[in-house]
Amino acid sequence: MALDFGYGISKPRTIDLDRNEFYKGNAVLGKMPELQSCIGCGSCTATCTAGALTDFNFRRLHTLIRRGEFKGIYDEINKCMLCGKCRLTCPRGINTRGVVQLIKRNMGYLQPE
């Protein structure tokens, strides 16, 4: 039996774009290229109903997806209540609620980690 010293090698936090796969992010972007015009203003997160009650951060979530980072996405995206408030505020006119649905559709099969 392996000895448990109470610590392990922590997983690197670095986003490694040489390793990350973009195809899932591209599956979202392909159907909604307007997401690429996000300017990171955070209005969607600021107005978000789910974000007011949990640590759900929609801006960060869809940015990570575009970087090919999917860990924990399934649990995260399920916090969204599909209320659509974010879409009313986005200055780039992105159908953010539609983005949530695309993420669910393209990543729903991922098992929660």
Added chain:
Amino acid sequence: MTKRILIIGGGIAGMRSAVSLADAGLHPVVIEREAVLGGKVRNWHALFPTFTPAAGIVEELRAAVAARGIEVLTGCTAVRFDARRVELADGRTIEGDAAILASGFTLFDAGIKEEYGYGLYEHVYTSADIERMLLAGTLPTVNGAAPRRIAFLHCVGSRDEKVCQKHCSRVCCITGVKQAMELKQRFPGAEIFNFYMDIRMFGPGYEELYREAQLRSNIHFIRGRISEAAPTFDGRIQIKAEDTLTGRPLRMSVDLLVLLVGMRANDDNAALAASAGLETAPSGFLAPRDLFLGNIRSSVEGIFYAGTITAPKTIGETLNEAVAAAEAVAAYLKNR
């Protein structure tokens, strides 16, 4: 006798002022260090935000200068001056009745930011290199093949206390957007990433071009400054940054790294200013009398400014100032 106006610098600012002065019946003399007129714009390919060929603008101004028979002294470097005379490096003195300082700016030397490896690693270029390559029709390929990944870095030699360049150079953000689109058009298979601290799209059509770069060219904009670049064993360049919008460190390797170099003050600004009793701003550019009604005037009678001698500017802004400076000179000379 026709009044003579000494114009130091035969870039677009100097040429445009000369044309207006000649049309006002005055006698401009353009003093240019290089062998030809045109300044930096000679080296640019297609201009933001409309991809207008730069050569057309330089040619039109040169033709206007030639058509008016304007006196041009090329290969002449001004070393000292005041409102009535310009001393050249070869010892000659040119006399006149008023002066316009239009000696422009200097490109930041990217080699000073050693951490980005310009001049050390292959495939690290500046935005000026990219313009020259596009102009010459030679593309930055990697061993003859199209690059698969390209990174642009904004603010190289601008907004950086470490290299004593605190100001924003203004044109490099939009140049980065434009060049990213141009490289995407030539290398459709390439993924392009622009690393920025802030995106500054101040001009007409600039924000629209930025959005087009995102939507149509699928350029990835990552907010975070590259901290260092290092060569990989397979001849690529590894870069590190923070993806500040996700709060995570990020790294990747790219085939090309393009440094968007800033516009800095000329080295000889201090000497020219001292000889004429002019003031320089903390940035090293010349300080106009004020930023409003006196923006093309100096604090010395009979000396005027046009273009990027006072701060980074676009071509349109430079040309407007050149016309305004010519008008101010004509008004000044009328009363003498």
